[in-house]
Amino acid sequence: MKASKNNASRPLESVELFAGAGGLALGISDAGFHHRAMIERDRWACDTIRYNQERGVSPVVNWPTPYQGDVRDFDYSPYEERIDLVSGGPPCQPFSIGGKHRGYRDDRDIFPEAARAVREIRPRAFLFENVRGLLRPNFAEYFKYILLRLTYPELVRRANDKWTNHLARLERHHTAGTSRGLSYNVTFRALNAADYGVPQARVRVVLVGFRADLGFEWSFPEPEHTLDSLLWDQWVTGEYWDEHSISKRRRPSIPQRFVSRVAKLKSAGEKPSAARWRTVRDVLRDLPEPTERQETKGVLNHWLNPGARAYTGHTGSPFDLPAKTLKAGVHGVPGGENMLAHADGRVRYFTVREAARLQTFPDNYALEGAWSEAMRQLGNAVPVKMSQTVAVRIRELLSNEAEAA
Known part of the structure; x- marks a missing residue:
């Protein structure tokens, strides 16, 4: 209608x-x-x-x-x-x-x-x-x-x-x-x-x-978007990796939890009609690497907050899936849900601008307050x-x- x-x-x-x-x-x-x-x-x-x-x-x-x-x-x-x-x-x-x-x-x-x-x-x-x-x-x-x-x-x-x-x-x-x-x-x-x-x-x-x-x-x-379409572009055609200029030898393996699902997609032989889920890599690809405690020139709210660490149940969001749910927390911002996880095991906190992109706020929209306060607003x-x-x-x-x- x-x-x-x-x-x-x-x-x-x-x-x-x-x-x-x-x-x-x-x-x-x-x-x-x-x-x-x-x-x-x-x-x-x-x-x-x-x-x-x-x-x-x-x-x-x-x-x-x-x-x-x-x-x-x-x-x-x-x-x-x-x-x-x-x-x-x-x-x-x-x-x-x-x-x-x-x-x-x-x-x-x-x-x-x-x-x-x-x-x-x-x-x-x-x-x-x-x-x-x-x-x-x-x-x-x-x-x-x-x-x-x-x-x-x-x-x-x-x-x-x-x-x-x-x-x-x-x-x-x-x-x-x-x-x-x-x-x-x-x-x-x-x-x-x-x-x-x-x-x-x-x-x-x-x-x-x-x-x-x-x-x-x-x-x-x-x-309008589905996981199956993302898996198709990643593990059936490889189109996703080509778009991000990631060579075959640098591509990760299929996560174990998706192996049988990808096999079914290949067996069906037809790409799902919906658009694919958008990933962390999709929306952060054009942002420069943040500098610690210093806003990147020309990018609002984009600085690195140090001190991120992974532990059981708090391992951060991988690049090639949608991010985990950003949370505000009861006693401050919970770091595990608000971290970016590299393939080599390194983790760092999302910057406020990165988190804003994960929440689809426009890039010219500024968040007031320190990192923890701005992240609380975004988590809510x-x-x-x-x-x-x-x-x-x-x-x-x-x-x-x-x-x-």
Whole structure:
């Protein structure tokens, strides 16, 4: 489905919650939405957005100045029924596999605020994302609670009510089949960013909802890139190595875990139709080798932070696959996930610019703060290209609905 030419040039209005360093916001802007408000409580993330606005970086220069404060204190009344999309990534630490796994017991669980924003703004659609740890079995009941709160945002939790009691009320309302009041058709899927052209194996749970009265039929975009296509170019035709000017005698052996898969591809005798997964080598090939503690001339945020070391379970990302998931960490940045691993066993930390490329941020987008702070912002971010892909599909539906009206 394609948006009409008339609506393709008209920006739709959005409000961004939990904006962070701007990864989700950049993708949504690139999809054609105009942010009317941005909320983020972290000082460094707000500094990053403000600094890029001061530098005139597009599209950030056209964003509103971020509201630096707790989302629980934000007044949505000026935006009621004026917004097409509410979006955001509620803090993921309560559900992260690398975190404390406290879920609803964690005071950083701000999903209830996402429901409040939807209730008070009444947007035509919303887009929220979180870590795949949200789908862990021990969070199953709470995840159901999140979905039902977003489905029926006007059915609010009573004072001093336990969340389980509220869940029971939501379940009764849902099974009664009533259509009274504001409601949304909500769906979710765990998406791997590598399937959408991001050079990183990063799985996120994405929730999309459309106001029920619109009657939209929605499905998530199908993967555009695949591992099989990468393996074909690497180990069947060798095209990948030729593109990177790596001679046959310098090419590595097929990783053992892919041997049988490559054999099946050869037996099929036909290259998969999708584009291949993008690798670390693909996106870092034109960057100069960084210098320790000194920014490389002409390349933003590109300097070497020393001290990287590999240990069991923390071995870094190989050159010729998508990177491992960049993480923010609970007690500082976890080095194992944020390292580059050479074939000879040497490791070094990714520079901030390299990590930004792995998250598909544009090269002219600066990250504020020291290495650890900038990497924390990137570890918390949504890959720009993946968010753009989903937001484009949302925009197509909203634009065509506006034209039909």
